[in-house]
Amino acid sequence: MDDLAELTALIEPEARALGLNLVRVAMFGGEDGPVLQVMAERPDTRQLTLADCGSLSRRLSEVFDEVDPIEEAYRLEVSSPGIDRPLTRLGDYADWVGHRAKLKLIEALGNRKQVDGDLAGVEGDDVLIAVTDETLRVPFAQIAAGKLVLTDKLIAATAPLDAGDAEELEEEDDD
Structure with a gap:
């Protein structure tokens, strides 16, 4: 299920359950294998605290352990969109x-x-x-x-x- 739309459909409800808006889901190649990048933010601040990153990362890891949506080994990266953020919506x-x-x-x-x-x-x-x-x-x-x-x-x-x-x-x- 390396399809980004399907991955996003798995990720978005988990972000929303934590009160976060999903900004972007992307898969990038890396030297150590692919990276699944998940960007999210709090709707009221447009930021993400370190605690938010940890909570979302743990929640996604549990879902992915159960569903196993990506066939190859990958690294999960949860982050804020940053100051020069992508405009995705x-x-x-x-x-x-x-x-x-x-x-x-x-x-x-x-x-x-x-x-x-x-x-x-x-x-x-x-x-x-x-x-x-x-x-x-x-x-x-x-x-x-x-x-x-x-x-x-x-x-x-x-x-x-x-x-x-x-x-x-x-x-x-x-x-």
């Missing part, structure tokens, strides 16, 4: 309006195969991105990959949880 483009993003397109839009600009919103299934003197409408289905670009504005918007915030979140989990 249509809602991500709406959530990060005003921030700089880089999009790689499946097919060229006009003469552009890559678009770099400020996210301007979402209309229906289209992502709006302001590039120089125009706003382009990019069908979400035509985006091969999207990610935020590291800027001072993004750094300010994604300031890490301080120790007190992280402890409060962990205490809420215990309740």
